[in-house]
Amino acid sequence: MAEVARLAQVSTATVSRVFNEPAKVSDSIQQRVREAAAALHWIPNAAGRALASRRSHIAGAIIPTLDNEIFARQISGMQAVFAENGFTLLLGCSNYDPAEGLNQVQAMLAQGIEVLALVGENYPPQAFDLLRQRGIPYVLTYGFRHDSPHPCIGFDNRAAFRQIADYIVSLGHKRIAAIFQPVDANDRVVARLEGLREGLAAGGVTLRATDLHIGPSSMDFGAESLRRIMASKTRPTAIICGNDNLALGAISAALDLGFDIPNDLSITGFDDLAIVSRIAPQLTTMRVDNLEIGRLAGQQLVQAAGGGVPVQSxxxxxxxxxxxxxxxPRSAAGATAAAGDGNDADDHKPRHQQPRAGIRTQRVEHDLQEDKKQRRAP
Amino acid sequence: MAEVARLAQVSTATVSRVFNEPAKVSDSIQQRVREAAAALHWIPNAAGRALASRRSHIAGAIIPTLDNEIFARQISGMQAVFAENGFTLLLGCSNYDPAEGLNQVQAMLAQGIEVLALVGENYPPQAFDLLRQRGIPYVLTYGFRHDSPHPCIGFDNRAAFRQIADYIVSLGHKRIAAIFQPVDANDRVVARLEGLREGLAAGGVTLRATDLHIGPSSMDFGAESLRRIMASKTRPTAIICGNDNLALGAISAALDLGFDIPNDLSITGFDDLAIVSRIAPQLTTMRVDNLEIGRLAGQQLVQAAGGGVPVQSxxxxxxxxxxxxxxxPRSAAGATAAAGDGNDADDHKPRHQQPRAGIRTQRVEHDLQEDKKQRRAP
DNA sequence: CTGAAAGCGCTTACAG
DNA sequence: CTGAAAGCGCTTACAG
Structure with missing residues (x-):
């Protein structure tokens, strides 16, 4: 910077102003400085700048994992907003581990983030203490609770699953099973289960312990759980899954066993992953605009940076x-296996002629929004 | 830091040493300093540290987009390695725009990144000039060329598609079409097409201009292209797609039209996305270990940081x-439509009884590696 | 509109 | 093993 100043025959203060408060510098000098900077390929050093101005122009974001379309999309939206506003994005993954999440928070604080977006509430209290102590604006994304002590941008997981439960109950299902991802250190999944139980209870349906399968959020666990569920004496007529991955696995296993979806068995997911509306049978699920969550979080944080407006939920x-x-369900009474011999766990013979059934993508009328913007890859 | 020093009754130099060169400080003093730091919730300020030490401990990564499983996975692997080594990750997306890529490079340079990972070669030369000028170690990921002027970690796109072409030709296909993503500002796609043409040529097959469809990397474009291809007088018996997304679209459209895959038509993809081995018919495609690419890139860059070993390809x-x-192909001669009346673009009647066919996921023997590590979501 | 100078929070020779 | 002090590259009152 000193060299630029020398070349342009001005002080370093003026060089600084040209790039930070150009209105305060005369045009002729501005030009001279810009030319000098260009000639020397000078790029201001962020560390010096941050130290002097007490602003780092760094934003942080911590998500559980990038191996998930929905979080990747949030980051995508956030990154775009930050980039537009001169912020760079520091990214961290907690891998669903609160302790690792705290580590990331500390590392980011040390890096001088001005603002921070975090997925969910599952961090040690110390993480939030540190943020408040330093006056770092932050926002929780994805999940939303009216009674949250933190500003949050997202949707109500409990209400969402209450809605799914209400819908399934309204269809006339009496016997319902569920396949869910792990609940530990995941406030969102806990809320989903609460909403589910609430809705079922309101419809006079109980979710029996043996009908709730919890495990890895993979298609394989979804499939395995479905096989177990359908091997029981009294089969459910509907299965509510904690997310689309589990539902995809469940569907494929169900079709494999020769069940007719949805007549023998209704299945729901959550996320509306890109693939699920392009596969037959198309999955009934719930969609959340994760790109928008990312954008909103980014906007709120940009505005809050440097002591601006407080972050709004x-x-x-x-x-x-x-x-x-x-x-x-097929019959008004609910076509449970109990209506049959009921004791035959091997009653899995295909009911249709297909030698091997499974989910299928279809050319169907689906929401085309995704395809409007030209996607390119890789 | 001054306060910590005062509380511990030492100089700031000692506080610094406790956290950076603990071997040089006596145990008793170390303890005093650590206690003081903890009591004051002190976290060293990265800007001051970076300014004084000339090391930022920030690594940069620029990818085209996060909306793609393969790039997200690379970042995932890289982030883990960086985190283990005390680096934080600055993430940028170029959206396949070289100019935006250069912007990101400049912004990151200003932030003081010590190292940088970039996907592909499509950046303005200035981007690489800046990096060399500042002696910032960098590596290109995903694509690999023996004759690249840059260190790169990835696979040979050209050889990969040469292999696909060779395989398809070896099967006896004579008439082959292709559906590809846009080639502009994408060295990897260019290389893929070269490899494809090379392989076909070696097998005495020409890829005619009308048989090459280039457009958005979406299932919809894949489907649309397939319909166009199969409406032509002389249909191909095989279609090579530039990636899995396009292939998925093509398959669904083909099944929809009643074609039997693979007997009427062979289709290949590229990427081995999580879903394609769980869908029927399971896609023939190519797999690249993107997590490993990310990890290797991270390791190389960590070692190269601060003037270490140069980055190795x-x-x-x-x-x-x-x-x-x-x-x-069905017949040795190749079962092209030319063998039929050949002039009927409406010859799309389903040949099977399925009212609506499509891709289907199946419970089948597939590579289970992905499921060994418990995945959790959302 | 411009400049001289202090200072942001650390690290690092240098000296002891 | 420890400390005093210079300095990293900027910004920002303050003065003119």
Missing amino acids: HELRADLRLRATTSP | HELRADLRLRATTSP
Whole structure:
């Protein structure tokens, strides 16, 4: 910077102003300085700048994992907003581990982040203490609770699953099972289960302990759980899954066993992953605009940076997308296996002619929004 | 820091040493300093540290987009390695725009990144000039070329598609079409097309201009292209797609039209996305270990940081995964439509009884590696 | 509109 | 093993 100043025959103060408060510098000098900077390929040093101005222009974001379309999308939206506003994004992954999350928070604080976005509430209290202590604006994304002590931008997981439960109950299902991802250190999943139980209870349905399967959020666990569920004496007529991955696995296993979806069995997911509306049977699920969550979080944080407006919570809607995997149970009474011999766990013979059934993508009328913007890859 | 020093009754130099060169400080003083730091919730300020030490401990990574499983995975691997080594990750997306890529490079340079990972070569030369000028170690990821002027960690796109072409030709296909993503500002796609043409030429097959469809990397474009291709007078018996997304679209459209895959038509993809081995017909495609690319890049850069070892190139293999969407053409002569009336673009009647066919996921023997580590979401 | 100078929070020779 | 002090590259009152 000193060299630039020398070349342009001005002081370093003037060089600084040209790039930070150009209105305060005359045009002729501005030009001279810009030319000098260009000639020397000078790029201001952020460390010096941060130290002097007490502003780092660094924003932090911590998510559980990038191996998930929904979080990647949030980051995508956030990154765009930050980039537009001169912020760079420091990214951290907690891998669903609160302790690792705290580490990331500390590392980011040390790096001088001005603001921070975090997915969910599952961090040690110390993490939030540190943020408050330093006056770092932060926002929790993805989940939203009216009674949250933190500003949050997302949707109400509990209400969303209450809605799914209400819908399934309204269809006439009496016997319902669930396949969920792990609940530990995951406030969102806990809320989903609460909403689910609440909705079922309101409809006079109980979720029995043996009908709730909890495990890895993979298609394989979804499939395995479905096989176990359908091998029981009294089969459910509907299965509510904690997310789309689990639902995809469950569907494929169900079709494999020869069940007719949705007539024999209704299945729901959550997330509306890109693939699920392009596969037959198209999955009934809920959609959350994660790109928008990321954008809103970014905007709020940019505004809050440097002591601006405080961060405001925003509640987004989760939209139920009714598609082809749900319907009323076959008989009004509920076509449970109990109506049959009921004791035959091997009653898995295909009911259709297909030698091997499974989920199938279809050319169907689906929401085309995703394809409007030209996607390119890789 | 001054307060910590005062509380511990030492100089700031000693406080600094406790955290950076603990071996040089006596145990008793170390303890005093650590206690004081803890009591004051002190976290060293990275800007001051970076300014004084000339080391920022910030690593940069620029990818085209996070909306893609493969890049997200690379970042995931890289982030883990960086975190283990005390580096924080600054993430940028170029959206496949070289100019935006240069912006990101400049912003990151200003932030003081010590090292940088970039996907591909499509950046203005100035970007690389800046990096060399400042002696910032960098590495290109994903693509690999033996004759690249830059260190790179990835696979040979050209060789990979040469392999696909060779395989398809070896099956006996004579008439082959292709559906690809845009080639502009994408060296990897260019290389793929070269490899494809090379392989076809070696097998005496020409890729005619009308048989090459280039457009958005979406399922929809894949489907649309397939319909166009199969409406032509002389239909191909095989279609090579630039990636899995396009292939998924093509398959769904083909099944929809009643074609039997692979007997009527072989289709290949690239990427081995999580879903494609769980869908029927399972896609023949190629797999690249993107997590490993990210990890290797991270390791190389960590070692190169602060004037360590220079970054070394690494070539990874792309593995052909032969699955259910490829086979020899139905007849030895190649069952092109030319053998039929040939002039009927409406010859799209379903040949099977399925009212609506499509891709289907299946419970099948597939590579379970992905599921070994418990995945959790959301 | 411009400049001289203090200072942001650390690290690091240098001296002891 | 420890400390005094210079300095990293900027910004920002303050003065003119």
